[in-house]
Amino acid sequence: MDFQELTRRALSIRGQYAESERQRYGEAWTNEEIALGFVGDVGDLVKFVMAESGRRDMPDSKRKLEHELADCLWSLIVLANNHDIDLEKSFLETMDTLEKHLSK
Numbered sequence: 001m002d003f004q005e006l007t008r009r010a011l012s013i014r015g016q017y018a019e020s021e022r023q024r025y026g027e028a029w030t031n032e033e034i035a036l037g038f039v040g041d042v043g044d045l046v047k048f049v050m051a052e053s054g055r056r057d058m059p060d061s062k063r064k065l066e067h068e069l070a071d072c073l074w075s076l077i078v079l080a081n082n083h084d085i086d087l088e089k090s091f092l093e094t095m096d097t098l099e100k101h102l103s104k
Helices: 003-025 031-052 061-082 087-102
Strands: none
Touching: 003 061, 003 087, 031 061, 061 087
């Protein structure tokens, strides 16, 4: 699956969440609320990284880390889309910049 397909799937699932949020809360989450959810996911990610490094005792931490990394990617794709950012293009440009910086 290429990045465009990942993006389409992520946005389709976001659409389903938005509909559920409208039914439950009367409106879909704002970008700010999605970003706050992402911050929470990053906090969980740190815990699982620490567990995988032997700094925390968490059963099944590898599987949980895999899930949280995917969850974070999903949030980034959704936020990029909501802000009209071509994440694939931005990622490639950033990697080019970093490579140039490192080759100095």
